[in-house]
Amino acid sequence: MDSDSDFYGDEETITALQKRVTNFNPDSWFSSPNPDQLALITPREDPLKTPTPTTGRFHNRCAGRPGARELSESVDDFLTRLPPATTNWNFGLDWLWIANPYIPDDHNSEDHELFIAGGTSRLQLLSEFIATANKSGRSPFVVKKEISKAREAAVQDIRELAATCNVLSGKWMLFPEAGRVNEVWGTIAHATARNELGIVAKVDTRVADGPKKERLICVYTYDFRDKDDVARVLNRLKQLELVRAGGRQLYYKSDAWTEIGIYGGNQWGIPASMYSSNQIFAYLKEKANR
DSSP states (O other), X not given: OOOTTSOOSSHHHHHHHHXXXXXXXXXXXXXXXXXGGGGGOOOXXXXXXXXXXXXXXXXXXXXXXXXXXXXXXXXXXXXXXXXXXXXXXXXXXXXXXXXXXTSOOOOOHHHHHHHHHHHHHHHHHHHHHHXXXXXXXXXXXXXXXXXXXXXXXXXXXXXXXXXXXXXXXXXXXXXXXXXXXXXXXXXXHHHHHTTSSOSEEEEEOBOTTSOOSBOOXXXXXXXXXXXXXXXXXXXXXXXXXXXXXXXXXXXXXXXXXXXXXXXXXXXXXXXXOSEEHHHHXXXXXXXXXX
């Protein structure tokens, strides 16, 4: 090989992998295997720009889920009925949910199926590249550099797939101590119901046979690409005294990453989270100083 940017392996492998990765295009991928399903994909509007429903109706994207707050009950009644500190995990009752009633549900399960298929295929291409690179015999520095470039390209392609499929929601993850979970969840539940946070929030139920030191609460936003909205939600969590700049970091993860199994320590070396609270606080400070 004459160039550090070449792919690795024998000539046939090089040609095949280079062609597949270079020619991979999210839009063409969808138009080829599933042309009739593209009609199901519609652009997502920004619901947070219109906090008051024009129809005069409230919405519940969590309606019918076990453990969800119903619009017919007050938030306090919901918290009394299902306190996370003592509501035990059961089959189908992994989480307790509360939806922002001001935002309608525009979820489309067909979009998720398409994204999972395309995203998984793109990760497989990256896996093949990494395996070929590691067997190339080139210097570790060159191999690391080429894998990093391939990883960045794969992440960009997957982000575009997520946008095409409307798999755009993400969540800030909080880990309150078990003894404070009712207090923290109550604050988040009330703020969600008042349209102060994101589209929905959830808390994990109690595992009776193995009490955890910490519990997990997820606060969802509608679009991981909207950094200002992601920052707005974090800032509100700070105002609610649930997070502070310079304190323990929170992390924001996209649902797209969760859908295709991108977790911490994954085989591709892709960061599991898109943002940290320290990064977003720095972003807000930079904006304020402009």
